[in-house]
Structure formats: structure tokens, C-alpha cells
Amino acid sequence: MSGTRFKTEILPVKLDSIVFPKEASTPIINDEMTRKNLEIAAKELQSTNNVVGFPTETVYGLGGSALKDESVKSIYAAKNRPADNPLIIHVSSLDQLKRKLLGPNQSVPEIYEKLISKYWPGPLTLLLPVENEAISKYVTAGQSTFAVRMPSHPVARALIAISDIPLAAPSANASTRPSPTLASHVYHDLQGKIPYILDGGSCDVGVESTVVDGLVSPPMLLRPGGVSLEEIQTCDPQNWGRVKVGKKTAGDSEQVKTPGMKYKHYSPSANVVLFNGCGNGLDAIKHYLQEHHPSGPIALLRLKHFADPSQDPGLAQITVTKNLGTKGADISRNLFAMLREVDELGVSLILVEGIEETQEGLAVMNRLSKAAFVTISN
Structure with a gap:
């Protein structure tokens, strides 16, 4: 929470000890230290409004419950991030997406089916309409859509599955700084501001997820990332062959549907x-x-x-x-x-x-x- 100081702990985890069986929503964890540290972080998310750092395949994320206003506020406070910059929600399974985030009569639009089949879990974020009032308005910056992805990193998926909490999670860096790809980067920026960082080593992709909007015609690529424009076009040429690439930067007063389009980003001190x-x-x-x-x-x-x-x-x-x-x-x-x-x-x-x-x-x-x-x- 804003103003709280923590003794930030780095909790090591072993990636190869975590396995998600095909079609399963929960992982098998073969290492006791990894299980214990994931449970510590999960309990923190379940029982408090605090946020934790964790690895994904793209960059390290700073996660808090997407269903609790105070948890999302803790993300903005730790990062010193402008509150009109929306966040991406991370889920561990399609089942969790349906149970926790979709409305009672809502389904995932057909235009996303081939992309989900090929790139979930993975570094691809989709825009969906908000039809469930449980989603915090601070995640969406008060807009009518939310962004969601299923990370492929075993630690990220395990943390989300064990807590059974969809996590709003921007990159775990101080706002405007280069995104973190090591636990040490997170510690450098957020020491004292968060209680735990799960250390899963370096991130494989290194840049954030691709964000696409299939709710408009023609569909749009809002932010390039870990899945390339060419891969999206090739995956489903009928629906995504004519995808438009959105502009890189939005104006200061312009509403945006995805992170990374406003304000200074990714900048070192020099x-x-x-x-x-x-x-x-x-x-x-x-x-x-x-x-x-x-x-x-x-x-x-x-x-x-x-x-x-x-x-x-x-x-x-x-x-x-x-x-x-x-x-x-x-x-x-x-x-x-x-x-x-x-x-x-x-x-x-x-x-x-x-x-x-x-x-x-x-x-x-x-x-x-x-x-x-x-x-x-x-």
C-alpha cells in the first residue's frame, strides 16, 4: 500500500520443477522449496492488498489482484505509474478466464480462436469487452474493454493458478525505467516497496507481449511484442491478414486501451x-x-x-x-x-x-x- 515500507525478500524457484499437464488448470510441482515459495507469494496475494514481483517469459511482472481496487492501487503506488495507463490481466487457464473475468453470458469472440490455439499460453494479449463488474475499474482505467493474456512461464502460471487470482501485472520496474528481465532489476527499482520477488532467472523473450484488438474492423495491433505481426497474419490470414498497426505513441489527453502508448517509457538515466x-x-x-x-x-x-x-x-x-x-x-x-x-x-x-x-x-x-x-x- 502507498507509504508502506517492506523488507523485500527474493524467493528462488526452479522452473523445471513446475509442470502443467495438458489441459490441466493446476501445476505439478516437484521441488519443495519452489512449492513453498510459490505458496508464500500466493498467500500474500490472497490475504493482503500487497503486490509481488514474478517472472514471465516476456519481462518480470508486478502482480496484484485484478478484482480488488486496493491491490491495483498498490501496483500504481509501487511503480509511481499514472493511473490512466491501463493494465494487462494475466490468467493461468481458459477456465480461470471464464470463471473470474467473463460475464455470465459472455464468450471469447471467434476472431481470437486461432490465435489462442497457437499462442496461448504465450506473449499475446487480447482485448475483450468488460461484462463482469468484478474487474477493477483501476485495471481498465475506466474503459469498456480489458486486456488479458495467459503467460507461458511456469512460475507465472503456477502463481496465478495456486492463488486462483487473475493478476493485473505491468512490468515490475519503476515507471519510465527499462523493463526488468532479471529479479535483480526488480530489486533495484522496487526494493522496500514490495514484500516478495520470485526469482526465476532471466526472461526468454525480453520485450512485453503483443497486444491485439479484434473488437474493431479491421482488427488492430496496438502494441508489437513477443508475437510478431507476420506471425499473427500467417496464423489466421482470413481474419488477421489485413490487421492495422496502431500508432506508437498517444497524446497526453488521449485514452489508450493498452499499456506502453503514453508517457515516457523504457528509458535509462542516461x-x-x-x-x-x-x-x-x-x-x-x-x-x-x-x-x-x-x-x-x-x-x-x-x-x-x-x-x-x-x-x-x-x-x-x-x-x-x-x-x-x-x-x-x-x-x-x-x-x-x-x-x-x-x-x-x-x-x-x-x-x-x-x-x-x-x-x-x-x-x-x-x-x-x-x-x-x-x-x-x-
Whole structure:
């Protein structure tokens, strides 16, 4: 709750000890420590209005009951997050979605059936109409739709199943900071603000879930993420072949149906400069540095095309160079972690090479464009 200070505990869990049998709503857990720590976190969610940090396949989430106003308020308070920014609800099964979130005569729209069959559990979020008054208005920011997904991460699913609570869960970081992909990232941002963090190691996907809206015609991709635009189109070309991509950023006074469209996002303390289509990068970086004269050490995050600046005397200010990767999945997985890593070295500026906006690149560039202080395009 707002103003409460906690002695934040990190609770380790073993991913490979958790198994969800096919079609089952509850897990089999073969490790006693994992079972105990999941039960501690689940009891906290059931018996208090507090929130807990937990891993998903995308990023670490900060979970509280989507059915209790005070729990959702605790999420906003811990993150210092604007209350007009809606949250995504996480469920452990279709059965839980139907029992807890849908109205008595409500069913999941047919347009989502093939996507659910292929990508649930997984990093895909769907928009549904609110027909159940049990859903907290603070989850939806007072709107007529709610966003929901079923995470594939065994720890996330187990926590939600054991507590039997659909969890409203944004990323478990301080608002505006890069999203957390390790338990240590959560602890860095939220130490003293939450009681527990379940530590399930690093997140595989590295960027948040894809959000789609099938309630409009043509359907829309509201936020690119762990399932690519091309995968959605290929999965169900009849319904999703003509999907429109929504704009990256909404206006300050504009209502949004999904997180990540308003306000500053994903930003480290150092300013980020994004270079898009700038060849080997050396000339573009030199031009920027000569024009702006930044002080202090600089970090460079490279992808496929940028040259190593260490051989160029004119770029001696770049003291840290990291390779984000060359494949889209690797870049996505490494992005937030490397932004945090170089930021914690105390650099004054972070230069990042952009990527083509296809497959995973659409989500990566969506996040980078919001993290960037300025974008340089050739």
C-alpha cells in the first residue's frame, strides 16, 4: 500500500520443477522449496492488498489482484505509474478466464480462436469487452474493454493458478525505467516497496507481449511484442491478414486501451540516441558528437552494421561497446538488460544502432523509439 515500507525478500524457484499437464488448470510441482515459495507469494496475494514481483517469459511482472481496487492501487503506488495507463490481466487457464473475468453470458469472440490455439499460453494479449463488474475499474482505467493474456512461464502460471487470482501485472520496474528481465532489476527499482520477488532467472523473450484488438474492423495491433505481426497474419490470414498497426505513441489527453502508448517509457538515466539506417555508424556518430559536445563517457550498443569505434581516435569518448546480437530474438532478449547494464556504469550517453522493423524488429524499434532522447535517421 502507498507509504508502506517492506523488507523485500527474493524467493528462488526452479522452473523445471513446475509442470502443467495438458489441459490441466493446476501445476505439478516437484521441488519443495519452489512449492513453498510459490505458496508464500500466493498467500500474500490472497490475504493482503500487497503486490509481488514474478517472472514471465516476456519481462518480470508486478502482480496484484485484478478484482480488488486496493491491490491495483498498490501496483500504481509501487511503480509511481499514472493511473490512466491501463493494465494487462494475466490468467493461468481458459477456465480461470471464464470463471473470474467473463460475464455470465459472455464468450471469447471467434476472431481470437486461432490465435489462442497457437499462442496461448504465450506473449499475446487480447482485448475483450468488460461484462463482469468484478474487474477493477483501476485495471481498465475506466474503459469498456480489458486486456488479458495467459503467460507461458511456469512460475507465472503456477502463481496465478495456486492463488486462483487473475493478476493485473505491468512490468515490475519503476515507471519510465527499462523493463526488468532479471529479479535483480526488480530489486533495484522496487526494493522496500514490495514484500516478495520470485526469482526465476532471466526472461526468454525480453520485450512485453503483443497486444491485439479484434473488437474493431479491421482488427488492430496496438502494441508489437513477443508475437510478431507476420506471425499473427500467417496464423489466421482470413481474419488477421489485413490487421492495422496502431500508432506508437498517444497524446497526453488521449485514452489508450493498452499499456506502453503514453508517457515516457523504457528509458535509462542516461540519454539514449537511436541511429536508424546510418550505415556503419561512424560518420553519423562523429557528426552527432561534434554538433552536441556531450561530456563524460559514452556507451554504444551495436547490432549488425555498426563498425567497432575503438580503432577510430575520433571516437575515444566511447568507452563501452556492447553487441546486442544479430538475430531478432537475441536482440529482443538482450535489449532492456543491456540498457540497464551500461547505464549502471555511469555513462553520460547511450548510442544504439537501430534495426529493420520486421519480425522482432518491430517490437524492438517500438521500445527504442520511446526510450530515445533523439532519433538520427539517414
